[in-house]
Amino acid sequence: MQFLSDNAAAVHPAVWDALKAADGPDSPYDGDALSAALDGRFSELFGKPCTVLWVATGTAANCLALATIVQPHGGVVCHQEAHIEVDEGGAPGFYLHGAKLMLAGGQSAKLTPAAILAAIDPIRDDVHQVQPHAIAITQASEYGCSYRPDEIAAIADLARDRGLALHMDGARFANAAAFLGCAPAEAAGPVDTLSFGFIKNGAMSAEAIVFFDAGAADVARYRRKRAGHLQSKGRYLAAQLLAMLDGDLWLDNARHANSAAQEIGLACAERLMHPVEANEVFVRCSAAEREALRAQGFGFYDWGDGAARFVTAWNTRAEDASALAQAIGNL
Template identity: 40%
Template sequence: MNFASDNWAGATPEVMAALGRANDGFAPAYGNDALTQRVTARFAALFEREVEVWFTATGTASNSLGLAALSRPGGLVLCSSEAHITTDEWGATEFQSGGMKLIALPQVAGKLQPQDVVDALGRYPAAGRFGTPVALSLTNATELGTVYRPADIAALTAPARAAGLAVHLDGARFGNAVVATGASPADLTWRSGVDLMSFGGTKNGCWAAEAIVVFAPDRMRDLAARRQRAGQTFSKARFVAAQFEAYLDDGNWLRWARHANAMAERLRAGLRASNRARLGWESEANEVFAVLPGTSVAAIRAAGGSLHEWPADSLPVGQRPEAGETLVRLVTSWASSADEVGRLLSML
């Protein structure tokens, strides 16, 4: 019963086979190989326009280097208070950008609200002494398992772009968002006002495949140099490209995300029906948040199950765990099984 993180799952057989094929013979280094060029063209087809694609090893590298390429002295990045860039990345954006500040805004189940973006822009005017807003960062699917639809994104990006900000999207679980919304990758990104994104594959079946996908290269400053200085320029780039090729082939990335989302919905349905647990909030992607009795958490762990306890301040005050209860996060993956879900639910 592995529900701690989709990072705990291995790579899919298709990705591992692609890595083996890429290991045959010699190929030019630093992205000059035919496979990398082919995959770059695949990204352009996926997003229905020309894009720049910059491979990295991790989502943190993609987020921090992409945002750093937008940096200016005193720059401010607006983001959700639950954003991975502000809660989990150890100040990577601040470090890579040379000191930009992250401004955490209120969120509802992980999602920013347009009025909060407008209010923040009012608090930090371009000529203010505290700093100048340069970017808005969104996450889809969000860190709390919810998703933005194209209209949601457009409503957030409109005031940001009107104020001259660039828009960044953390797409660590982008496949899960595409499946959950039914929207196209283009509609969830540049058509809704996104300028660049971190396109993640690692959480959804790759071994280590992440990329910065740029829709508005005119906004970026020295991304190639920043990636090189951060040690994120792969000499054998074909091994990242091989993973992405297998990821995108035959819609694999959406099939794997669809399975992860379906396993999460099984969990949600079982939790809704349980008299021993309740959902913290309704999510749509592959992260489920539930309030469980502490005895159930202990029993699941004693049976070899893995899950993470989650800060209760993610919930409104009146909905927080009572004495003897715990808010937990349960994450499904391409490798999750219906049997695992059933075993966990049976313990409730």
């Protein structure tokens, strides 16, 4: 019974079908009909014009997006537990040619305007110190908590006031949108760039970088090529993204994963470390209790001292979620 990661989930059958349907001759790189359809489909989804580039990994999506809005001598304000700080192997520094990550705190790995100001206000406005160029937030956060539209708006207001760009790491954007029950545009807010995650939610090897400024997308095209992410058979990446948008499959998958996480979270009572607002559940468990759960067949990651992380997915079986909920309740 697998709760290690939504990255371990299977590829959705509709995505396999779309990959087969994309077989056949077409223009290489991003000159194919499927890639050309992305801008229109995502603009319809968000209710405003946007330009979309596919890439193969979330790391590339985040870093290529940030590289278009941050100069090498600048900095990116992010949470101290953000994925770009903790889990991307220094890729931001590599793609951004040395730009600095400026770390801030916040409950459940979410930034607030106050935390951002605490990180940037002490910086002197001179050439001897790195100046912030952008803010990066994660929707949903590293602890599975979702930013409400008003929270994003407050951060966006601060960013505009300070002349900073705003990026959203949306590796689990679908789960946040499903939890919030609002339109995608509200779940994203007035960000400049969004890495819209699909792989965790049923795709095989495609993520979307959504640019709400066509000029930034034009710059990113060159950076994508230079970084080795302009795949020659790009239609197969575009096919996955379009398949996930068809019939709101992306949202249905996220709702299923969220529902399983909610069931598990309800069984945790005082053991629950963070609100369950996406598809991750963080639980206080002793080492002996974690081993007892593993002995019953549950796969999951230890998450720091005295914690376990359980992640549900689009294909989590209802009986597995119920079994885990009962096992945690019985501890």
